[in-house]
Amino acid sequence: MGLWNKRNILFALIICGLVAYPLLFNPSSVSGLGSDDAGPAYMLAHGYHPWVTYLWTPPNSDIESGLFAMQACIGGAILGFFCGIFHVQGRIRRQEEKEHKKVDKWTEENI
Amino acid sequence: MHIAEGFLPWYWCVFWYAIMIPFVYHGVRQIRKIRKEHPEMTPLMAVCGAFIFIMSSLHVPSVTGSSSHPTGNGLGAVFFGATVISAICVPILVFQALVLAHGGITTLGANDFSMGIVGPFFAVAAWKVARKYGASYGVAIFLAAFVGDWMTYVTAATELGLAFPVPTFATAWVKMMIIYSYTQIPISIAESFLTVIIFDYIMRTRADLLVTLKVIKPEDQYKYFPDEKPPKKTSG
Numbered sequence: 022m023g024l025w026n027k028r029n030i031l032f033a034l035i036i037c038g039l040v041a042y043p044l045l046f047n048p049s050s051v052s053g054l055g056s057d058d059a060g061p062a063y064m065l066a067h068g069y070h071p072w073v074t075y076l077w078t079p080p081n082s083d084i085e086s087g088l089f090a091m092q093a094c095i096g097g098a099i100l101g102f103f104c105g106i107f108h109v110q111g112r113i114r115r116q117e118e119k120e121h122k123k124v125d126k127w128t129e130e131n132i
Numbered sequence: 133m134h135i136a137e138g139f140l141p142w143y144w145c146v147f148w149y150a151i152m153i154p155f156v157y158h159g160v161r162q163i164r165k166i167r168k169e170h171p172e173m174t175p176l177m178a179v180c181g182a183f184i185f186i187m188s189s190l191h192v193p194s195v196t197g198s199s200s201h202p203t204g205n206g207l208g209a210v211f212f213g214a215t216v217i218s219a220i221c222v223p224i225l226v227f228q229a230l231v232l233a234h235g236g237i238t239t240l241g242a243n244d245f246s247m248g249i250v251g252p253f254f255a256v257a258a259w260k261v262a263r264k265y266g267a268s269y270g271v272a273i274f275l276a277a278f279v280g281d282w283m284t285y286v287t288a289a290t291e292l293g294l295a296f297p298v299p300t301f302a303t304a305w306v307k308m309m310i311i312y313s314y315t316q317i318p319i320s321i322a323e324s325f326l327t328v329i330i331f332d333y334i335m336r337t338r339a340d341l342l343v344t345l346k347v348i349k350p351e352d353q354y355k356y357f358p359d360e361k362p363p364k365k366t367s368g
Contacts, residue, residue: 024333028270032325039322043193055191055199056285057234059311060292061136067298071138078233088232089189096186103175103182104333111337 133203133246133288133312134228137236144295148241152218155249159219166212173212176334176341180208181220183330187323188224188247195318198311202323206280207330209252210259210273211345221248246287255280269335269348270328277327281320285312 061071079085140148166173187204194200208217225243229235235243258279262272289312293305334342339353 036322056315073138075137075233092189096182099182103179107337
């Protein structure tokens, strides 16, 4: 039974469904304000004035999207690298345990 | 939950920083201790940090009609404890504030309090309660991820309600709860399913690390590979 068993495939499909549904049937969820922007927008509408602003902001939304993608890529590279290490370590560990069992069995039978 | 730069009055910024600093200090000490006693945990810590880093960069549309992003704080909190996550979140939030203009340096204390302290603490509590009442690892980690994510946004809504109680705290809080928490429910569910898959992967590859961290019972590390379970030693 591997990682991609029926249960995990079902979970992956649910994740895809939860992300895809608003993209397909509720486009305002993408084009409208995100919750991070809606909170400040509510405050601005009720007379709040920020007392400090960002030192630097991305010049346009394309660059902003690119920077977010870069962040995801950096995180993905780190995650993938260490998951790869885990995968190899897990295989080596299981192989070693098999070898030990063989030696134990041989010892039991012959000594 | 990233409260933008300048959207908290200065005294609230000071207040949240004052709360954050002891947790982060303890978290850094915990990270040092874990790495010193168990250097083999470093990759797992990196996985948890990278998971938060990725999750907090993804803008996910919500079924409720807005968009937000997951937090990924439940997984690491269950493995290493909440204060470790409070320390891990600081460089992530600083990166996002300086490079992406998302969040802020003045609001770092408040953002870390919601994403790195309250969310993870509730995640650990959810994990412990679920395990105490006999829930499987899958169910427990699902609940921990869900509660950790959702409570992050409940806290952010509360922070903004406290900072801007217009016309009243209750009205502002309800409004912020609708903006943040309601949107977050479907996203939290999606994140929780993903967390279950990642947890499952770690169980299959390095379950021994989870035993060392006392996340799982020693006998459960062979759950997926029963053939490899060492035979019980017989006396004589």
